[in-house]
Amino acid sequence: MAISAAELLAELRREPDVEAPDLVAVDATDRLLLDTAERLPEQRVVVVDDAYGALTLGAVAAGARDVRVSQDLLVGEQALALNAGRSGLTGTYRSAPLDAGLFDGATLVLARAPRALDALRELTELAAATADPGVTVLVGGRVKHMTLGMNDVLRAGFTEVSATLARQKSRVLVARGPRPDVRSSFPRCRHDDALDLDVCAHGAAFAGTRVDDGTRLLLGALDGAGQDARTAVDLGCGTGVLAAALARSRPDLTVTATDQSAAAVASARATLARAGLDRVHVLRDDAASTLPDGRVDLVVCNPPFHLGTAVVTAAADRLFTAAARVLRPGGELWTVYNNRLPHRAALRRIVGPTRVAANDRRYTVTVSART
Missing domain, CATH: 3.40.50.150 (Vaccinia Virus protein VP39)
Structure with missing residues (x-):
């Protein structure tokens, strides 16, 4: 019997990353991003900087079938692979580098808000340049770590930027309408x-x-x-x-x-x-x-x-x-x-x-x- 998204999230671990009392494998931001995403079975999904697999495997459990994921930290890739194996979801996603090919034709992007604005800027430029014209980009984070500068970065690549209501001290920024002639300026x-x-x-x-x-x-x-x-x-x-x-x-x-x-x-x-x-x-x-x-x-x-x-x-x-x-x-x-x-x-x-x-x-x- 297929595992539900809620059941799956409850079972995820940080292994092989560091364990500590104040460190978790799934947090309120992961859950809000998944709940904000619409029509997952119909989407071509790109996940950026999934910490331990909650976004990738949560999207798969919700019905997504074309899921690509780029994780900056190797330990995150390893944790995702281990969690996928434990939940029987190995092979349901594809890992790829953060480049234009990752976003090619994507209709939905799920991303955890990075600490550095330049990291968000690189994501924004790549998504605006190569994703589907109808793409929706969801960037989630803890409210205390999100700034108006993030909205400005997203607006440089997209015509529509809004924010969801906060839930459990997390919020999601929503970007749509890629601007023309956006190109990556990195490195x-x-x-x-x-x-x-x-x-x-x-x-x-x-x-x-x-x-x-x-x-x-x-x-x-x-x-x-x-x-x-x-x-x-x-x-x-x-x-x-x-x-x-x-x-x-x-x-x-x-x-x-x-x-x-x-x-x-x-x-x-x-x-x-x-x-x-x-x-x-x-x-x-x-x-x-x-x-x-x-x-x-x-x-x-x-x-x-x-x-x-x-x-x-x-x-x-x-x-x-x-x-x-x-x-x-x-x-x-x-x-x-x-x-x-x-x-x-x-x-x-x-x-x-x-x-x-x-x-x-x-x-x-x-x-x-x-x-």
């Missing part, structure tokens, strides 16, 4: 004079074309990192700035840049290509899971401190554990983090002896030696 690139580097970014990449202050502090300390290193990994590479700096300053160093974000990987590739550093290997990977144990001399990392909108240490701890696994004995992890976070104790416990290499009023750079 965008900007020259950083201090680094003499063109930083390229897709919409969802952390910090966009800007180099954040923590990364700058870490860059300033890297001259003393792993002097005898032959192999290095930029773990959670973002737009590839750290990988570019290492590869450019050390021509004999073999550098790998890895991130679970599809936008980060695409951005890093663009940044490195502009710098003529195609020899850097860039891969989409969750916590370096495909790299072998004990082979790396140097790991550099600017770890995230948010999971969605929650501030937790588990995401950074996963990267520290990954660094400890791939480092050879005596190898070094150089990382930067906000001063208020208790990472130094975790680094000692997970990696090995840890010392401070640099700090300022907001950030600390530490060096941890693999024992």
Whole structure:
């Protein structure tokens, strides 16, 4: 007997992502988006940034038959696949990159509101340019995280933009009527004079074309990192700035840049290509899971401190554990983090002896030696 959408949503899990008391697999935004969607069995549905499968599998359970999904985070793809397997819905959707092909002919787009306006802007441009002229775009989020700027971004691509009433502190923006001659402007690139580097970014990449202050502090300390290193990994590479700096300053160093974000990987590739550093290997990977144990001399990392909108240490701890696994004995992890976070104790416990290499009023750079 087919499972109902309500039954399915109740069974979804976050696995293999981090579990915590304030983190859920399905939230009020997912439910409101699905309830706002009309005539799902008749729609060609595109889902963007489904967290753990609620939107994709909920649409399928409601009768949708042509469902394409793009998820920025690899762990989200993995969670969706696991949830689909548990619910008997494997093969009922197709994963695809966030590009024009994803939206080709789509009549309904279900998207969770991204934190960055540029991520919404990239989605808007792609949908307006290639979706069906009658497409409806639904963008849902928590009311406290939604801004009037989101309406303005959607209006740049669509003639009609409205908002639903709030429900359980969530709201959906509704966009219709694609404007003519809209084209994607991503990736965008900007020259950083201090680094003499063109930083390229897709919409969802952390910090966009800007180099954040923590990364700058870490860059300033890297001259003393792993002097005898032959192999290095930029773990959670973002737009590839750290990988570019290492590869450019050390021509004999073999550098790998890895991130679970599809936008980060695409951005890093663009940044490195502009710098003529195609020899850097860039891969989409969750916590370096495909790299072998004990082979790396140097790991550099600017770890995230948010999971969605929650501030937790588990995401950074996963990267520290990954660094400890791939480092050879005596190898070094150089990382930067906000001063208020208790990472130094975790680094000692997970990696090995840890010392401070640099700090300022907001950030600390530490060096941890693999024992």
